[in-house]
């Protein structure tokens with residue numbers, strides 16, 4: 001049985017004071033985390049503050065992105081070692097906003113994922129189709145390419161540090177979620193792909209989160225859909241009430 005994993009992606013939101021207050025509220029309300037893994041990904045500049053504020057609460061901290069290189073003349077970039085140095089323990093790579101707003105492809109996503117692993121970070125690898133891709137019946141082809149491309153060269157041993165997030169792009173920030181059946185269908189497909197890439201013991205251990213307008217009101221239903229092991233939450237991760245509501249739903253399922 002995989003432990004449910006709920007991660008909040010704060011994206012480019014909040015300021016220093018609000019990031020601190022949210023981290024403080026999560027620290028105070030996290031409670032018993034023995035049956036659920038909980039994490040947040042603040043903007044780079046608040047990572048250290050949030051990591052320090054969360055302290056030993058058990059809520060993990062990660063970055064929303066990471067550079068594909070270890071160090072050097074890469075203006076504007078932030079390395080895995082740097083985010084680790086200020087308290088991050090994982091990085092998100094391949095988020096649809098990186099792919100579709102900033103044009104990042106599978107090769108760059110893969111390089112980032114490998115740089116994160118080499119820098120001693122866990123990884124959340126995001127995959128997901130656009131609405132026109134779904135409408136064209138291409139969902140499976142798209143997520144297959146993203147999953148296989150993102151995991152290129154990743155060893156069985158390294159897979160223990162990788163989580164996959166299925167985020168249909170049409171459900172992100174739109175208030176429109178995939179139905180539990182739609183989510184299940186893709187999650188089970190992704191699980192099958194993992195089983196084709198890695199031995200069963202390794203593939204079975206990888207958690208697959210669902211992301212796209214997850215809220216306290218729909219979390220229980222989505223989290224109990226077959227194949228859904230947790231959630232990657234955007235908008236609802238910006239308030240402690242909503243985020244903890246989703247964590248509680250995961251705990252109840254756990």
Ligand SMILES: O=C[C@H](O)COP(=O)(O)O
Nearest residue numbers: 009172173212213234235
């Ligand atoms: O990383 C999180 C996802 O993009 C979901 O965002 P959302 O919950 O605001 O739809």
